[in-house]
Amino acid sequence: MSNNHALEQHNITQRFTVSCEYPVLFTRDTFNTNNTQLINTINNKNESPKVLVVIDEGVHLSTPELCDKISQYFAHFDIALLPKIVVPAGEASKNDVNVIENIYQAVETHAIDRHSYILVIGGGAVVDAIGYAAATAHRGIRLIRMPSTVLGQNDAGVGVKNAINYHKRKNYIGTFATPHAVINDLDLLDTLSDRDKRSGISEAIKVALIKDEAFFNELYQQRHTLSMFENKPMENMIVKGAKWHLHHISTSGDPFELGSARPLDFGHWSAHKLEELSNNELRHGEAVAIGIAMDSIYSHLTGFLDKESTNKILSLLVDIGFNLNHPVLTKLNVSNALDEFKEHLGGNLCITLLSKIGTGFEVNEINEHLMVEAIEQLKSM
Numbered sequence: 001m002s003n004n005h006a007l008e009q010h011n012i013t014q015r016f017t018v019s020c021e022y023p024v025l026f027t028r029d030t031f032n033t034n035n036t037q038l039i040n041t042i043n044n045k046n047e048s049p050k051v052l053v054v055i056d057e058g059v060h061l062s063t064p065e066l067c068d069k070i071s072q073y074f075a076h077f078d079i080a081l082l083p084k085i086v087v088p089a090g091e092a093s094k095n096d097v098n099v100i101e102n103i104y105q106a107v108e109t110h111a112i113d114r115h116s117y118i119l120v121i122g123g124g125a126v127v128d129a130i131g132y133a134a135a136t137a138h139r140g141i142r143l144i145r146m147p148s149t150v151l152g153q154n155d156a157g158v159g160v161k162n163a164i165n166y167h168k169r170k171n172y173i174g175t176f177a178t179p180h181a182v183i184n185d186l187d188l189l190d191t192l193s194d195r196d197k198r199s200g201i202s203e204a205i206k207v208a209l210i211k212d213e214a215f216f217n218e219l220y221q222q223r224h225t226l227s228m229f230e231n232k233p234m235e236n237m238i239v240k241g242a243k244w245h246l247h248h249i250s251t252s253g254d255p256f257e258l259g260s261a262r263p264l265d266f267g268h269w270s271a272h273k274l275e276e277l278s279n280n281e282l283r284h285g286e287a288v289a290i291g292i293a294m295d296s297i298y299s300h301l302t303g304f305l306d307k308e309s310t311n312k313i314l315s316l317l318v319d320i321g322f323n324l325n326h327p328v329l330t331k332l333n334v335s336n337a338l339d340e341f342k343e344h345l346g347g348n349l350c351i352t353l354l355s356k357i358g359t360g361f362e363v364n365e366i367n368e369h370l371m372v373e374a375i376e377q378l379k380s381m
């Protein structure tokens with residue numbers, strides 16, 4: 001015992017600060033050789049670094065000429081590309097550990113080192129999965145993300161998280177890792193299905209609801225043109241959505257989510273569960289739209305949010321085209337979903353509600369009876 005005490009005098013508090021910085025660039029036609037945004041992010045190009053391009057199958061099939069264009073672009077700048085890898089579309093890449101294994105294999109085969117690059121082009125799911133592989137191979141290979149969905153560009157692709165699923169549980173395995181760069185090429189969105197164009201709008205609505213009333217009002221005013229995916233309102237929604245997500249990460253004081261508060265997860269406790277219960281038939285953004293509606297109604301039922309604001313939120317979601325009454329709602333067990341969300345957060349249950357449009361706040365308890373009532377209201381919509 002006395003020896004232990006004697007040793008305590010040697011205890012050390014290790015402390016250092018790491019400053020993180022990466023560019024998030026907005027552009028069109030990235031692989032036109034006159035467009036130098038991408039090549040300028042490769043800061044050691046004189047050494048001809050290795051670049052491994054990984055493409056979402058959905059992007060590859062809808063733009064078959066893209067692969068050649070990418071090769072020509074890098075050849076123009078004297079950078080030799082490794083053989084490209086096409087990975088399964090969407091959530092399938094997060095569900096299949098072989099996708100990660102194939103990236104590790106490519107890293108080993110081509111001796112890709114920490115000064116090389118992985119360039120991933122795909123939706124939020126593929127960017128998450130390849131981001132995880134890039135962050136863990138060699139403890140981190142430089143990752144350039146080119147998100148190719150609305151949700152990828154305004155949320156999933158711009159932040160500091162990656163993940164894969166485990167035993168069907170969403171985002172169970174993952175790391176916090178800053179990307180080397182993010183290129184949001186709005187032209188990539190042209191080939192997206194209407195369903196995927198719509199899906200990502202919910203993340204912009206989410207961030208407007210918790211942070212920025214004026215942004216919400218813009219989305220509300222532009223809801224009919226947004227529902228037709230017109231260029232200008234879509235561009236405004238993506239740029240502002242991305243900026244708010246980035247702003248939160250850099251100013252919240254908790255970029256790597258060490259605490260339990262998770263305001264950007266407004267509407268997400270149920271969304272994650274609904275995605276799972278639907279066997280991923282529901283897109284993440286579609287589930288988030290339902291989750292936003294549910295927690296807005298609950299905010300009203302608990303006396304925090306007025307009726308008019310609640311109705312305005314619901315009509316925005318409906319006018320944009322979201323189906324808020326999905327059959328999977330009947331399978332949602334509130335208590336289980338809240339327990340799993342609490343485990344996902346670590347520590348206390350922390351759910352974001354709305355006190356008004358543009359202002360979120362945290363609660364640590366949910367009245368399950370009222371939440372079930374909120375779900376019943378959704379089912380009658």
Ligand SMILES: NC(=O)c1ccc[n+]([C@@H]2O[C@H](COP(=O)([O-])OP(=O)(O)OC[C@H]3O[C@@H](n4cnc5c(N)ncnc54)[C@H](O)[C@@H]3O)[C@@H](O)[C@H]2O)c1
Pocket residue numbers: 056057058059062088089090091094122123124125126128148149150151152155156157159160161162163171188189190191192193196199200283284285
């Ligand atoms: N890391 C984070 O911070 C974060 C944040 C939010 C969401 N996410 C994750 O993002 C995922 C959802 O992402 P998503 O909404 O982009 O869906 P998704 O990645 O599942 O893509 C949807 C579909 O669109 C296809 N696709 C992608 N780009 C295309 C294009 N340009 N043209 C034609 N088809 C294209 C894909 O192949 C897929 O079939 C979820 O797994 C979610 O958990 C992560």
Ligand SMILES: [Zn+2]
Pocket residue numbers: 155203268284288
């Ligand atoms: Zn989300």
